[in-house]
Amino acid sequence: MSYREVASKQVLTWACVAIGARMPVAMAPLALVFLVRERPGGYSLGAALAAAYVIGEIVGAPVLGVRLRPERARPQLAAGLTAGAFGFAGLGVFPDAHPVMLGAFAFLAGAGPAAAPGGLRTLLTSLVPEGAAAQALSVESMLTFAVWAVSPATVTGLALGVAPGVPLLLEAGLMASAAAGMWLLPVGWEADEPEREGTSRLRVLSRAWPVYVTGAASLSLLALAELVLPALLEQRGIGVGWAGPLLTAMSVAAAVGAFAYGARSWPGLLRTRSAVLMCGMAAAVALVALIPGAGGIAVALALAGLLQSGAMLTRNLSLREALPPGALAAGYSVMYAAVGAGYAGTGSLAGALLQVAAPSTAILAGVALTVALTAVGWWGERRTDLSAHAADPVVALAPDGRGPEGPPVGGGRDPERRL
Template sequence: MTYRDVASKQALAWAVVAIGARMPVAMAPLALVFLTRERPGGYSLGAALAAAYVIGEIAGAPFLGTRMRPHRARPQLAVGLAGGATGFAGLAAFPHAHPAILAAFAALAGAAPSAAPGGLRALLTAMVPKRAVAQALSAESMLTFGIWSLTPAAVTGLALGVAPRIPLLLAAALMASSVAGLWMLPAGWAADEADRDGESMARILSRAWPAYVTGAAGLSLLALAELVLPALLEQRGTGVGWAGPLLTGLSLGSAAGAFLYGLRDWPGRLRTRSVLLLCAMSACVALVALIPALAWMAAALVLAGVLQAGAMLTRNLSLREILPPSALAAGYSVMYAAVGAGYAATGSLAGALLHFVAPSTAILAGVGLTLLLTAVGALGESRRTASVVSAGERSASRGDKGVVESPAGPGPERAPICSGSDTERRL
């Protein structure tokens, strides 16, 4: 079980498609701010457009993800990514349009491709051997964190050095190229709809709600680090320009953490690992609020990034334990919406608190919210596991009672299993 199991030409093609699909997502919020900053009230308008984009993602991911069919995912992914490219192109083509039109383009750019991250993740894990799923998810995380590390500098350089619309044009071109790249990949992944046992998709996905809560908790810490860090530096008399390098360190730490996580099997249950990682990450972010020295702040953020990668990977692996294969893409999409909602909620809380308390206090309040979400998710997972074990025991008990033994010994064998049964299909 090494990264060699993931390395292949098909995986390389997947990485190229993933870059085209995900870099525009990382570019969007900052690119929207630069697009409108020279208009009257430009920064406020840019923030509103970024909010419309995120709302589109949060609303679109569960709606589109639950409708994705594993065996024919390619056309659905292609339509979504093409819609996203259209939204980005519209923003770049009409930068001076009415705010309502720009908001509609931003919402389209966010909503249309919002099921692509989940679909591409399900496609990647289906392309590698089962023993290498953790390594595949680690490689995906390294790619994602690498994109987020490079994107802010690229957007800033293009917007200020060339033209404000150029980052959005680049985003449209990248997303359009990912549509063409889908035909280098399999059309979908194998998943038997019978593994749902007749349950509705909504009911199946609802079983994984503890994982969604812990996912929201993990990204809420990222929101604190990104949104409150400049104000915290200003509070301490440190140059606000240090926010960029510090956040780059956070992203690089996450990339390193994803690599380290995939090197070996880790002891303990996934839910235990997730809780420990989130608590340790919360402690690191709390230290950022409490430690005045810039060097120690940087060290705490790098360590928080390492822990964040592990927390993200454990929750994705937890989804694979809870959900059947036919619901994985939908589950990843709902997770995508949940973490976006956690980011938005914590960012809004921190922003509101900044009007009344110091930035360090706002960070600590956000850490408290994260720990509360972590506790709720852990409690829900514990109860879910207990109910599954109890149901299994009841089923076993009913099975024992159904076997009638004769005086000569055990009763007759059950009827032969018919061809095509669940047991045979799982072999």
């Protein structure tokens, strides 16, 4: 399959909706800091608001994602995006409100649309031929990294050049436009394998836990690159202002990597590809901590970005293999929560280590944690496969439990192929 398979009017419409839904997410943490930085204790309050926003995402993604239904996804996603627009608008209109009210608006802005990334990803793959899923996910990754590349400059320019609340109002408008744009897309997607009566959706989703662990590991490295880089540059005697251009270069390299990954097929099992890419990315981030010059750091960050996009794509493709179609949107939402938790957890660890250790040491400790999570995820995926094969010879029982019902379905796995 080639990228021509995903070039259609519907995919272009989807891309416009996705930009409206995702650019506010990319802008939010920095915009919240700029919103309150001139108040007493402004930077601490900004960090607290950003934490409330991220907590909203972590809570909202699994709670709302599990409730997404393929046959009525459009109104559910539109409602969540509308709630997020309301939260961002509240922050922009009432910048001087009590911190508790601002925290509530930030939580709503994060929680309301938290199921949208997973729902939109599932909708995208339903718009293209089955064999073009990798190319569609590559397009999504390129779009995401492009959004993340332009968001910091957009927030900074509007907050400093116009007013601190303007970025939040822009975010509200973008998210409202995404909610309206949902009505130009299909109402949902087909679920070829409906859930078996009595089977808990949470139980189905839990079977993909190794993929969630790997997802958390991938964002752990991004947290290290973003949050510790300014302190590392200062340690190396390099101007802190270089942090922005270096991170932009990393995002651009990630977009290039996403294009390259979707342009051809790659050998090996998905779990093996994921582990190799994650280990390569970990090595690149470790080099960031060890290289003294700005040029070397730029090259290492670009290499990390190049590998990061491939790791993200293999993770999403692994989730498609691990879950039935009807649970994919919920699975992507749980993944969204997992990667958010990985980002927040590693960021907190790095912040604590910076109080007692050098920035380079904090990065290396985070890299070690990431490698450990990657190993756990790889082992879990391998063990799940082995367990599934071990279950093949099991003979199915009749509903009354009195004996064989007939030959095993699908090589001994359950009829819905969820094991």
